[in-house]
Amino acid sequence: MQNHEAIGSIETFGLVYILEAADAMGKAADVEIVGYENVASGYISVIVKGDVAACKAAVEAGVHAVEAMGADVYSSVVIASPHKDLEKIIARYALKELLPDGQ
Template sequence: MANYEAIGLIETFGLVFVLEAADAMVKAADVELIGYENVASGYISVLVRGDVGACKTAVAAGVKAVEEMEGGNLYSHVVIARPHQDLEKIISRYSLDKLLP
């Protein structure tokens, strides 16, 4: 994570909500969409990375987008500034690059 200062995550219940969150996040700030993970029983997390301010802006936009949806079901959200380099071992598991040919 040498090139990135922060990661931002949003967890929702349902694919539609996480897609809305991800769309709002990448439109609101200069962040890179890392990927997503279907955590369990319908809970889905989406991850972005970028500088701290961009991640905070992106997460706030994603949270707002989900909350504005009818029945919006936001479970949790967080921005981690300066994540430890060992978190890359976990983050790489969620990478969209693994899904693309």
């Protein structure tokens, strides 16, 4: 995971809620917001990476932020020491892939 010990993710319903979650996650801990995925029917996930404690704190903050808005978190996870092949999946959803020339 390129010098990162963990990845964390939250899934909820709706862009507004996932933006609130991502904001809370980035403010709560020293994590990098990797990207997001908008799947069928409005379910959206956000992915962060950093050290294990930071990912745990970020995911907890994101879950709290979504629930404070009255929405449901459908799933959340922190994966410590992710298998190197998970990078292939995560790279697909990286925000840098959405920018011109991979900026």
